Amino acid sequence: QQQVKQSPQSLIVQKGGISIINCAYENTAFDYFPWYQQFPGKGPALLIAIRPDVSEKKEGRFTISFNKSAKQFSLHIMDSQPGDSATYFCAASMTETSGSRLTFGEGTQLTVNP
Amino acid sequence: KAGVTQTPRYLIKTRGQQVTLSCSPISGHRSVSWYQQTPGQGLQFLFEYFSETQRNKGNFPGRFSGRQFSNSRSEMNVSTLELGDSALYLCASSLRSGGSEQFFGPGTRLTVL
Numbered sequence: 001q002q003q004v005k006q007s008p009q010s011l012i013v014q015k016g017g018i019s020i021i022n023c024a025y026e027n028t029a030f031d032y033f034p035w036y037q038q039f040p041g042k043g044p045a046l047l048i049a050i051r052p053d054v055s056e057k058k059e060g061r062f063t064i065s066f067n068k069s070a071k072q073f074s075l076h077i078m079d080s081q082p083g084d085s086a087t088y089f090c091a092a093s094m095t096e097t098s099g100s101r102l103t104f105g106e107g108t109q110l111t112v113n114p
Numbered sequence: 115k116a117g118v119t120q121t122p123r124y125l126i127k128t129r130g131q132q133v134t135l136s137c138s139p140i141s142g143h144r145s146v147s148w149y150q151q152t153p154g155q156g157l158q159f160l161f162e163y164f165s166e167t168q169r170n171k172g173n174f175p176g177r178f179s180g181r182q183f184s185n186s187r188s189e190m191n192v193s194t195l196e197l198g199d200s201a202l203y204l205c206a207s208s209l210r211s212g213g214s215e216q217f218f219g220p221g222t223r224l225t226v227l
Contacts, residue, residue: 102159
């Protein structure tokens with residue numbers, strides 16, 4: 001019930017292509033869904049986040065699509081660049097009952113080939 | 115604004131020892147959360163402190179503890195270290211507990227020999 005499932009585990013995309021990473025959750029009490037980007041030797045950096053009252057949020061080349069009925073959300077990276085090569089994590093939290101506690105997906109290692 | 119800082123960045127300890135890690139949140143942030151990151155288990159929530167009180171606790175043994183000071187700085191302590199405690203320990207700060215963006219520090223890499 002507390003898990004967040006992320007796929008794929010790894011993803012290789014050509015420069016200029018679209019990278020798509022998917023996450024699914026079971027607990028309908030989750031109400032905040034952020035995505036983080038992590039480079040080797042660094043802490044995760046917040047990319048973009050969404051709440052269940054909207055179906056899509058876009059910031060620059062990054063878009064979150066959210067499907068409340070399917071309990072799924074995904075990250076789309078448009079015009080992927082080699083500098084986007086990193087590990088991406090989806091996460092979820094129940095802000096009312098669990099404070100700042102984030103439940104993370106397993107991570108996706110993205111490689112963007114030049 | 116300075117980001118989240120963690121000290122030390124690297125630590126090597128032996129089994130049975132104890133260790134204290136420190137985290138300074140972004141100025142004005144009152145919530146500090148700690149996470150453990152390992153290749154096998156991924157990112158796992160340890161605990162959250164808000165206004166010097168533990169707000170939430172993850173599924174870790176009592177050897178893992180923490181505290182928060184009046185200036186919002188936080189420390190976590192691991193006693194009787196085990197080999198399996200080798201991990202990247204990450205601290206994240208946010209303005210308040212729940213509902214606000216969390217920003218991570220660079221982490222402390224702990225190696226237990």
